[in-house]
Amino acid sequence: MNDHVGSVLLDPLRLGALALPNRVIMAPMTRLRSDAGLAPTELVAEYYAQRAGAGLILSEALAVRPYGAGFPALAAIFSPAQQAGWARVVRRVHDAGGRIAAQLWDVGLPRAERPDQTGWWGVTDEVRPAMLSREDIAAVTAAFERAARAVQDAGFDMIEMHASSGNLFDRFLRAATNARTDEYGGSLANRLRLLYELLDRLQAVMGAGRVGLKLSPSAMIDGGPDPSARDNFAAILRELSARELAYVHVTRPTADDRARGSGPGLSFAELRPHYRGTLLGGGDLTQDEAEVLLKEGLLDGAVFGRLFIANPDLPARFAARAALNPPDRATFYTPGAAGFTDYPRLPG
Numbered sequence: 001m002n003d004h005v006g007s008v009l010l011d012p013l014r015l016g017a018l019a020l021p022n023r024v025i026m027a028p029m030t031r032l033r034s035d036a037g038l039a040p041t042e043l044v045a046e047y048y049a050q051r052a053g054a055g056l057i058l059s060e061a062l063a064v065r066p067y068g069a070g071f072p073a074l075a076a077i078f079s080p081a082q083q084a085g086w087a088r089v090v091r092r093v094h095d096a097g098g099r100i101a102a103q104l105w106d107v108g109l110p111r112a113e114r115p116d117q118t119g120w121w122g123v124t125d126e127v128r129p130a131m132l133s134r135e136d137i138a139a140v141t142a143a144f145e146r147a148a149r150a151v152q153d154a155g156f157d158m159i160e161m162h163a164s165s166g167n168l169f170d171r172f173l174r175a176a177t178n179a180r181t182d183e184y185g186g187s188l189a190n191r192l193r194l195l196y197e198l199l200d201r202l203q204a205v206m207g208a209g210r211v212g213l214k215l216s217p218s219a220m221i222d223g224g225p226d227p228s229a230r231d232n233f234a235a236i237l238r239e240l241s242a243r244e245l246a247y248v249h250v251t252r253p254t255a256d257d258r259a260r261g262s263g264p265g266l267s268f269a270e271l272r273p274h275y276r277g278t279l280l281g282g283g284d285l286t287q288d289e290a291e292v293l294l295k296e297g298l299l300d301g302a303v304f305g306r307l308f309i310a311n312p313d314l315p316a317r318f319a320a321r322a323a324l325n326p327p328d329r330a331t332f333y334t335p336g337a338a339g340f341t342d343y344p345r346l347p348g
Contacts, residue, residue: 007319008295018056020055022142027282028162031044034075040082044089055301061103065106072186081230090154092130102160104161129177129185144198158212163214169195176221176222190237206324213249218253220257220262223261251283264327285302310343311343312345
């Protein structure tokens with residue numbers, strides 16, 4: 001029986017090769033506190049170490065190779081200095097008793113300009129799968145393999161492949177955004193091909209039970225809901241059930257997403273029947289919502305973002321049913337400690 005005021009969130013969870021002490025997962029959240037070389041600072045190490053009580057920390061998205069100009073301080077792990085910085089973060093988290101996964105991503109075309117557009121940056125100016133040459137795809141897969149080795153050398157416990165939030169790899173999965181006519185487009189098997197190639201590379205480096213995958217079935221395309229998302233992601237999750245993944249992490253629309261036109265999206269109840277493995281889920285969850293989802297078997301672990309920003313001791317607060325600090329949105333992406341490492345913890 002659970003001794004923590006009846007909260008199933010505090011039950012242990014086997015997640016691939018890891019034994020987690022609880023099911024309170026820290027979401028991957030870009031905070032823009034990297035240094036000029038895109039490496040994490042000592043302040044970043046302190047931020048993650050403060051949150052080591054999470055069952056698992058998912059790092060902010062780490063770029064696997066240089067990207068185009070136009071945006072500062074996005075974290076990366078393609079240089080020796082970046083790897084050394086993340087090794088320090090991992091040591092601090094481990095010394096505090098925690099576990100941490102590196103979330104890896106790529107924008108697909110890492111150059112500052114395209115021939116038809118100057119000042120281009122691959123995150124805000126959408127890259128479609130059809131824009132990538134065969135050489136580009138080969139470069140992407142090689143970059144992920146190099147990054148996996150850097151992640152392993154830095155001591156991370158796991159990798160999360162970031163194929164969500166409408167990013168490049170999410171676009172490969174959707175018929176509406178993947179117009180390729182070669183073996184990387186068309187049928188579901190073809191649209192999954194690049195993702196599988198990347199997962200295979202990551203697993204070959206990290207070993208069994210140390211690679212997870214993030215998907216956003218409710219992500220918008222071209223400013224609105226994807227009309228084929230329900231059938232497409234049901235089929236994708238059934239396919240993924242046959243693979244040796246540590247977990248799949250899915251998101252539901254948040255209030256911000258709905259305000260931008262996402263619609264209700266797909267619920268965890270709609271997604272759960274299609275995936276036989278360990279399923280994590282997030283999207284502005286409250287403690288009460290997460291407990292219901294876990295008790296009903298719709299999720300195995302609950303992923304929290306902004307609550308972890310404002311409450312570094314979130315699992316302890318859940319255990320005590322304590323009041324939560326409200327997050328300060330004005331400091332989500334500002335430099336320095338304010339709104340980053342200065343949120344109060346429970347006394348004692």
